[in-house]
Amino acid sequence: MESNLEHHGAHHGSVSHEPSAGADEAHRQAYAAAQPDPGRRVIPVELEARAIDWEFVPGTKTRAWGYNGQIPGPTLEGHVGDVLEIRFTNRLPQPTNIHWHGLRVPAAMDGTEMVQRSVAPNESFLYRFRLPDAGTFWYHPHANETVQLEMGLYGPLIVRGADEPQLDAERVLVLDDVRLDNTGQIARFGGIVEHHDGREGDTRLVNGKAEPVLKVAAGQVERWRVINSSSARYIRLSVGGKPFRLLGTDGGLLEAPVTLNDVLLATADRVDIAVGPFAEGEALSLDALQYLRTTIRKRKDERFATLRVGPPRPSAARIPERLRSIPPLAPANAAPNRTVKLGVKFSLRRMVDFVINRERHHHDKPVKAGELQVWDVINTTLMDHPFHLHGFFFQVLSVNGEPPPWRSWEDVVNVPPRATVRIAWLPDDRPGSWMYHCHILEHHASGMMGHFEVVS
Ligand code: C2O
Ligand code: CU
Ligand code: CU
Numbered sequence: 001m002e003s004n005l006e007h008h009g010a011h012h013g014s015v016s017h018e019p020s021a022g023a024d025e026a027h028r029q030a031y032a033a034a035q036p037d038p039g040r041r042v043i044p045v046e047l048e049a050r051a052i053d054w055e056f057v058p059g060t061k062t063r064a065w066g067y068n069g070q071i072p073g074p075t076l077e078g079h080v081g082d083v084l085e086i087r088f089t090n091r092l093p094q095p096t097n098i099h100w101h102g103l104r105v106p107a108a109m110d111g112t113e114m115v116q117r118s119v120a121p122n123e124s125f126l127y128r129f130r131l132p133d134a135g136t137f138w139y140h141p142h143a144n145e146t147v148q149l150e151m152g153l154y155g156p157l158i159v160r161g162a163d164e165p166q167l168d169a170e171r172v173l174v175l176d177d178v179r180l181d182n183t184g185q186i187a188r189f190g191g192i193v194e195h196h197d198g199r200e201g202d203t204r205l206v207n208g209k210a211e212p213v214l215k216v217a218a219g220q221v222e223r224w225r226v227i228n229s230s231s232a233r234y235i236r237l238s239v240g241g242k243p244f245r246l247l248g249t250d251g252g253l254l255e256a257p258v259t260l261n262d263v264l265l266a267t268a269d270r271v272d273i274a275v276g277p278f279a280e281g282e283a284l285s286l287d288a289l290q291y292l293r294t295t296i297r298k299r300k301d302e303r304f305a306t307l308r309v310g311p312p313r314p315s316a317a318r319i320p321e322r323l324r325s326i327p328p329l330a331p332a333n334a335a336p337n338r339t340v341k342l343g344v345k346f347s348l349r350r351m352v353d354f355v356i357n358r359e360r361h362h363h364d365k366p367v368k369a370g371e372l373q374v375w376d377v378i379n380t381t382l383m384d385h386p387f388h389l390h391g392f393f394f395q396v397l398s399v400n401g402e403p404p405p406w407r408s409w410e411d412v413v414n415v416p417p418r419a420t421v422r423i424a425w426l427p428d429d430r431p432g433s434w435m436y437h438c439h440i441l442e443h444h445a446s447g448m449m450g451h452f453e454v455v456s
Contacts, residue, residue, distance in 0.1 A: 026432065027116065030106040034128045037081030045076055045084060047098070049141075049153055050091035056203055057210045060184040065092060065151035071208035072174045072229065073155025076139070078131045080161050086127040090119040092148075098127065099142040099390075100157065101268060102250055102411045105129040107432025107454070110391055112142040114433040114451055133393075133409075134161025135252035136225040136270040138174070146231065146441045147189055150178065150199060152208070154229040163324070165247060167274060167317045168220035174208070175237075175265070175288075175304055176229045177201040195350055197295035198232020198267075198440035204288070206305045213306045218280035221317035223247065224273050228265040231441040233299075234384065234414075236291045238262040239275050240284025240307065245319060248272035251393040251409025253323040258406055262289055266386035266414040268439040274319055282309040294383035294417060329372065329395050329424040332403045336376040336422060338365070342387070342415060342438065342448060343380045353446050354385075354438065360447025366455050369429040376422050379415040385448065386439040387421070388412045394425035412439055431456045 036042055047067050054064040054071050067073025078084055090096050095118035099111035107115050109129045119125045140154040156172045179187040179201030189199070203210050216222060228235050238261065245257040250270050263271055278284070286305040292298060344352040345360075356362035367373060374397070377387050393409035399421050415421050437449030 024108070024116070026108040030108040031126065031128045033106070034083050034130050036083045036130065040079060040081035040083070042083045042085055043078050045086045046089075047073065047086055048089045048091055049096055052152075054152060054208065056178055056180070056205060056208065057184065062180065062184055062186060064186065065148065065153050067153060067155050071152035073139070073153070075155065075172055076157045078159055080131055080134050080159060083128060083130050087124060088119065088127060089124045090121055093121060094144060095120050096141045096143050096148060096153070097125070098139050100127070100129070100137065100139050102135065102137040102270070103129065103157070104132045104391055104393070104428075104430070106430050107391065107434060110434070112390070112435060114435060118143045131159045133252055134159050134164070135248065135250070136172075136227060136272055138227050138229060138270070140229070146199065146445050149229065149441060150189070150231055151186060156225070156227055158225060161252070165223070165274070165319050165323065167223040167319070168217075168313070168315050170223045170225070171214075172225045172227070173206055174227045174229050175235055176205045176208075177233050178203045178205060192351060193296050195442055195446065196352070197297055198442045200231070200233050200297065200299070204302060204304045206286070211303055211305055213308055214286070215308050215310050216276060216278060218282075218309050218312035219277045220313055220315050221274050221276040221319070224275055225270065226265065226273065227270050228267055230267055232267060233288070234267070234291045234293055235265045235304075236262050236289040237265060237271070238287045238289050240282075240286070242278075242284065245274040246271060247274055247319070247323065249408045250411045254406055254408055255324060255326050256322055257319055264291065264414065266384070266412060266439070267441075268386060268388055268412045274317070277315060278307075278309040280309055280312055283307065284309075326395070326407050326409065328407060329426060330374055330397060332397045332422075334374045334397060334422075334424060336374045338373065338375045340364075340375055340377045340387075340436070340450065341380055342378065342385045350446070354443040354448035356448055356450045362450035364450040364452040366453040367427050369427050369431065369454055369456050371427065373425045373427060374422065375425075376420050377413070377415055378420045379417060382417045384417060385415050385443065386412050387415050387436065388439045389425065389436045390434050391430065392425050392427060392434070394423040397422040397424050427454050429456055430454060
């Protein structure tokens, strides 16, 4: 099998300018079209997926998989208008690929098995795309996800915009959990509970480490970019029970900050929050408060990290009243033009399969670029499902007929049991194959996904 980019394999370390003749036409076109805005730049990145020994728990080496030898993978960072050029090499014993979760890239760069051949072991693939929006995003494989993400393959991707609130410090917190067996290794996959609930582990991780201690300076206000990269866990995030300000969600800043005591991150969700100021000597627990999503195994309040407040430092943080404006795409009562039903179907083998419109891996109707989409996402089941749309942001118009508390751009929305979430989105002209799915990885694998074409 020739590599998609054999050119790269052949000339190690050299900077290439285009994919080889072996690459597929859509990929080659998208590659060539990705140019930085005037004054912006191309950011070259090398990513390699490989097996590593990682200490999730200090003192215990766990065989895991990581990008560039670390969990999470390196934080990729750029500015709106920059181009990321990622040369990815697969050193895993199985095929993989990389999906750029939340980024509005051309279909050919979406990194799914719909749009590219998976990257075989010891092969490389070149992703290249412009960063169109500021926000907190992440990257992860889109092949054998239930295993590959749990093993540690995921990383943050931060895009900065022109008008960001100026806080005293910023940190990226990737929250995950991992299920370790009694020898400290990642537990075997499978089983009915895991198929139903999705895989949850009892080792809760912040940036790849179990329940770390985080240090902050008294008097300061920090911007935290929080990513829920876990397979199935919902995280109702609390910062020691103290109020914080929500600044942004999946698709960047809100219109105005919202003060909250906790915020729910379904799987794959992101929030940007402003935390602090705290007083010297305080110790706060960064917790996931109990959230019952009708699983077989129930969870309580659980700690992700401890926050210790050190000596004070001066603060120059300034959070404007107004962050940006988000024009509404459609009125709350806009008539839906599509229904997406999240359901379960009896299965002899597995008890249930998770489906869309009664079908595993639903093949949905095409969508025309420029035509406003108003979709009713209806959960016919008794458990929550985080609905994720690839490549496009949507606005939530209503949940069971009620408008949401704020307007935002999202690529994941939780659909509670028996609920209808009405979303609106506008397909811009990025033709090709796209998909939506439940981001509980086991449900996605079971078939709770749909794919469709965007046509020009
Ligand atoms: Cu996080 Cu199909 O995506
Ligand atoms: Cu995605
Ligand atoms: Cu689901």
